[in-house]
Amino acid sequence: MSSHSLRVGIAGLSGRMGQMLVRSVLDAGCRVTGGICRDPGENGLSMNELTREGAITLCADMTQLATMSDVVIDFTHVSTVIPHAEALKDTGTPWILGTTGLSETDQKAVAVAAQSIPVVQAANFSAGVTLVLRLAREMGAALSAERFDAEIVEMHHRQKVDAPSGTALAIGEAVAKGRDVTFADVRTPAREGQCGARKTGEIGFAALRGGQIVGEHTVLFTSATEQIALSHRAFDRRVFADGAVQAAEWSAGKTAGLYNMEDVLGLT
Ligand SMILES: NC(=O)C1=CN([C@@H]2O[C@H](COP(=O)(O)OP(=O)(O)OC[C@H]3O[C@@H](n4cnc5c(N)ncnc54)[C@H](OP(=O)(O)O)[C@@H]3O)[C@@H](O)[C@H]2O)C=CC1
Numbered sequence: 001m002s003s004h005s006l007r008v009g010i011a012g013l014s015g016r017m018g019q020m021l022v023r024s025v026l027d028a029g030c031r032v033t034g035g036i037c038r039d040p041g042e043n044g045l046s047m048n049e050l051t052r053e054g055a056i057t058l059c060a061d062m063t064q065l066a067t068m069s070d071v072v073i074d075f076t077h078v079s080t081v082i083p084h085a086e087a088l089k090d091t092g093t094p095w096i097l098g099t100t101g102l103s104e105t106d107q108k109a110v111a112v113a114a115q116s117i118p119v120v121q122a123a124n125f126s127a128g129v130t131l132v133l134r135l136a137r138e139m140g141a142a143l144s145a146e147r148f149d150a151e152i153v154e155m156h157h158r159q160k161v162d163a164p165s166g167t168a169l170a171i172g173e174a175v176a177k178g179r180d181v182t183f184a185d186v187r188t189p190a191r192e193g194q195c196g197a198r199k200t201g202e203i204g205f206a207a208l209r210g211g212q213i214v215g216e217h218t219v220l221f222t223s224a225t226e227q228i229a230l231s232h233r234a235f236d237r238r239v240f241a242d243g244a245v246q247a248a249e250w251s252a253g254k255t256a257g258l259y260n261m262e263d264v265l266g267l268t
């Protein structure tokens, strides 16, 4: 199938990412078939503004959206992950999943769906963060936990509902992987009060919120004598939307499986 005729459905059409995705899909020469939007009136949406061309169907649920689409891009809310996984498994539609804050149970549902359909899942669809994840893994391997304390700081806009961000957690997982340890064993939530001294090997997180910051992440490796910082700053949500559309085009014709942006960018 030519990517230029790709019919893309957008779950979370009214959201910050949903609106950016409409522009990215159209600029890539693909079609927006429709979107899930629980209450367009309430969100003050103008469909002319959203689409610039062609008709777009407002769908009641994922099954309706997936049935009219070659691929669905989904940046919504964690509460939708399990119903979306079930619907897409049934329709056989590839799923580009950007929603963050998933529980273990949510992630299992994604893995089950990926046995039947191609799923491209990324906490951050930017090429820059995809590279940061790879570098964080290499730094984790090179900078031992005995000498270097790894801590991750992120800052986002005041509307963000999950913390730490999915990207911060993915960076933590990459460092843990580089160190050949289980992330769950070393992950340390935000410190507060009489929390005790830092334990060797911990990976700590700090989440800051304010204004309209699009997304900033830094992993710090600090020893007794030096510090190395690896940072990424997104200036515009367009970077995430363009990455998701690239993943959508890439997913066409792929076999079932759970893929990530390293697969899409050919870095694996
Ligand atoms: N992977 C990546 O690169 C990125 C991931 N994200 C993640 O994407 C998600 C969305 O972010 P953002 O666009 O900023 O968020 P918004 O709050 O702006 O948008 C969320 C969208 O999800 C919909 N939604 C919320 N709850 C439900 C529900 N229970 N059922 C159906 N639809 C629902 C809303 O639709 P409605 O109008 O119906 O309320 C809205 O359109 C977040 O998890 C965020 O962390 C964000 C940026 C980049």
Ligand SMILES: O=C(O)C1=N[C@H](C(=O)O)C[C@H](O)C1
Pocket: 100, 123, 124, 156, 160, 161, 164, 165, 166, 167, 168, 214, 215, 216
């Ligand atoms: O909610 C956001 O805005 C973002 N969420 C993603 C995350 O949780 O990592 C990606 C990006 O940082 C923006």
